[in-house]
Each structure stands twice: as structure tokens, then as C-alpha cells.
Amino acid sequence: MSTEAHRQVHRRAHRDGKERDPTFYPVEKKMGEDSLQTWIVELLRPLIERWYEALGRPRFVGADQFIYYQQFNPSKVVAPDVYVLPGVPPGRRVRSWKVWETGIAPSFALEVVSSDEPYKDYVDAPERYRELGVKELVIFDPDWERGRDRVRWQRYRRLKTRGFVRVETTNVDRIHARVLGCWLRVIGAGEEARLRLATGPEGEELFxxxxxxxxxxxxxxxxxxxxxxxxxxxxxxxxxxxxxxxxxxxxxxxxxxxxx
The missing domain is CATH 1.20.5 (Single alpha-helices involved in coiled-coils or other helix-helix interfaces)
Known part of the structure; x- marks a missing residue:
């Protein structure tokens, strides 16, 4: 079903009074965040927004809002470090996002691995994003060298024949994000590590x-x-x-x- 068809179904259901929902859906996090995570997001989110503007396809690029994907069940939620909502114009105020109200799920999401709970982003996050219906998920681990079983980049894609699967892992400084149509590239190291967008066949030119x-x-x-x-x-x-x-x-x- 197309996005517009989804919207029409939701509008009809709402008009008919079939979606009276007493469920409480929180809109704020109650936990702290690694400052490195914050610095990475503060640089990257407006970059992606400018990138879409440069392409002539402006859209909403958010960071750290709760996205609920199953009505009446507030535990079915993600809070991407950065995400893109297709078909939603930039500048819209979003306190939280309920997928069933619009029929729109993020097309792209980025998670920066937490220094306190690294394996949450390795194990729990991919399953939640699979349920959400995101097209592409990129997981960046700034501390990947601290563990033998950790990796700098992971990329998940939704494929027609295989569903939502991990299609790439790498420890090099860049990875191509297909939904964005450009590269994500690490600049700096340690506490100075930041993520930038890059273009060119090998991501050699910084946006x-x-x-x-x-x-x-x-x-x-x-x-x-x-x-x-x-x-x-x-x-x-x-x-x-x-x-x-x-x-x-x-x-x-x-x-x-x-x-x-």
C-alpha cells in the first residue's frame, strides 16, 4: 500500500472514532548521553538536512526523538541518533513520532554506539529497526577498537528477498549510505572523531x-x-x-x- 493510501486509511479510522488511544507515549528521555555522541549528532544532522536541500529534495531530518511503531504498546520505540522522514518537510516540530498516525517510517537511521551499553546497539537495535520498517540503518561505533568482536561500521538494508539484514561491516573510515546517496566518513580520532558526508566515487570529497x-x-x-x-x-x-x-x-x- 502506498504512503498516501496509508494516510487515507488512518484518516478514515480517526474520523470513525476507532483510534481512541489512552496510552501514554513519553516524549523525553530520562537518561544522560555521552558527550561524544552529542557532538557527532550536532554536526551530522544539519549536514544531512543541507544535503537533501542541495539535491532539491528537502525533508525532515531529526535527532533523538522517540519513534513509536506499534499502537497501544509504548515499549515498541526507538530514538535514533539521526533519522530521515521521507515526505515530511524540514522545520516541522516533532516531539515524538507515531508511525501508525501517518504511515511514514524513517527511510534512514543512524545509531552511534553508546560507551555505556555498546551491545545494546549491536543486538537490540537491529531488531527494533526491523520491526519499525526502516529501509537502511547505519551503526557507528567510535570505540570499536576496544573489543575484538566490535566493528567501526555496520550497515543494514531491507532487501526484497531477504528482509532486513546486515549487508556490510567494515573498519575503514567511510561507508556508503545508499538511502542518503553519499558516504558517511569519520574525520578525526578518539574524542575528536566526527562524522561527515562525502561525495565522489570513493567518498574523497567532503560535503x-x-x-x-x-x-x-x-x-x-x-x-x-x-x-x-x-x-x-x-x-x-x-x-x-x-x-x-x-x-x-x-x-x-x-x-x-x-x-x-
Whole structure:
């Protein structure tokens, strides 16, 4: 069933009074978060939002909101570190998201492995995202070198024949996110580790942050003005040289045979 068909079903059910739901669905976390996790998310979320704007396909990119995927059962919930809601415009206020109200599940989700409970993201998270219906899940472990059975990147995809399965693991610094259409790439190490978007066949070119794009635009503007100034100076020099040649030629003619 298409997304629009889902929405129509939900609207009809709501109008008919069939979805009176007394269930309490919390909207706030009561637990702390690793500061490294926070720094990674604070950089990456607006980058993904800008990336979709650059593609001409703006959409909502959220972070750390509760997403409930089974009505009347608030234990069926995830809180992705970063996620994308297809068909939802950016700027919408989302306190929590209930999939059954809209028929829309995230197309992409990223989890940064917790330093306190690393195996929660290895074992529990994939099953919950399978139930949620997400198309692609990327799990990043900034502390992957602390355990022999840990890995820097994991990528899960929803495949037609196999369902929601892990399709890639790697310890290199980057991984391609198919839903995003670009690479996720680690910059820095240890407490300085951050995630960036990258483009190119091998993810060799970083997609700029808003600050970097602004600096680049200013530098390009300065370079353009400098080139314009240099071109004007060169043109004036050519005019001066031509005027000197004309004056010299006129003087030579004035000193020729028959001159008074």
C-alpha cells in the first residue's frame, strides 16, 4: 500500500472514532548521553538536512526523538541518533513520532554506539529497526577498537528477498549510505572523531558544512573581485601602451622629411 493510501486509511479510522488511544507515549528521555555522541549528532544532522536541500529534495531530518511503531504498546520505540522522514518537510516540530498516525517510517537511521551499553546497539537495535520498517540503518561505533568482536561500521538494508539484514561491516573510515546517496566518513580520532558526508566515487570529497560553504563563497567572491581588478588594471595598461605607441608614431611622422 502506498504512503498516501496509508494516510487515507488512518484518516478514515480517526474520523470513525476507532483510534481512541489512552496510552501514554513519553516524549523525553530520562537518561544522560555521552558527550561524544552529542557532538557527532550536532554536526551530522544539519549536514544531512543541507544535503537533501542541495539535491532539491528537502525533508525532515531529526535527532533523538522517540519513534513509536506499534499502537497501544509504548515499549515498541526507538530514538535514533539521526533519522530521515521521507515526505515530511524540514522545520516541522516533532516531539515524538507515531508511525501508525501517518504511515511514514524513517527511510534512514543512524545509531552511534553508546560507551555505556555498546551491545545494546549491536543486538537490540537491529531488531527494533526491523520491526519499525526502516529501509537502511547505519551503526557507528567510535570505540570499536576496544573489543575484538566490535566493528567501526555496520550497515543494514531491507532487501526484497531477504528482509532486513546486515549487508556490510567494515573498519575503514567511510561507508556508503545508499538511502542518503553519499558516504558517511569519520574525520578525526578518539574524542575528536566526527562524522561527515562525502561525495565522489570513493567518498574523497567532503560535503561542506554551512560555515565552510559560507567561507568558500566569501573566498570565491574575493577571488572574483581580485580577478576583476587585475583584468581592469591589465586593460588600462594595454590602453596606456597603445596610447604611447600612437604618440610615438605621431612624433616620428612629425620629424620626417619636409617637416618644418
Amino acid at each position: 561542506p558544512t554551512a560555515a565552510e560553504a559560507e567561507r568558500a563563497a566569501k573566498e570565491a567572491e574575493r577571488a572574483a573581485k581580485e580577478a576583476e581588478r587585475a583584468a581592469k588594471e591589465a586593460a588600462l595598461e594595454r590602453v596606456a601602451a597603445l596610447e604611447a605607441q600612437i604618440a610615438s608614431a605621431a612624433g616620428a611622422r612629425g620629424k620626417g622629411p619636409g617637416a618644418p
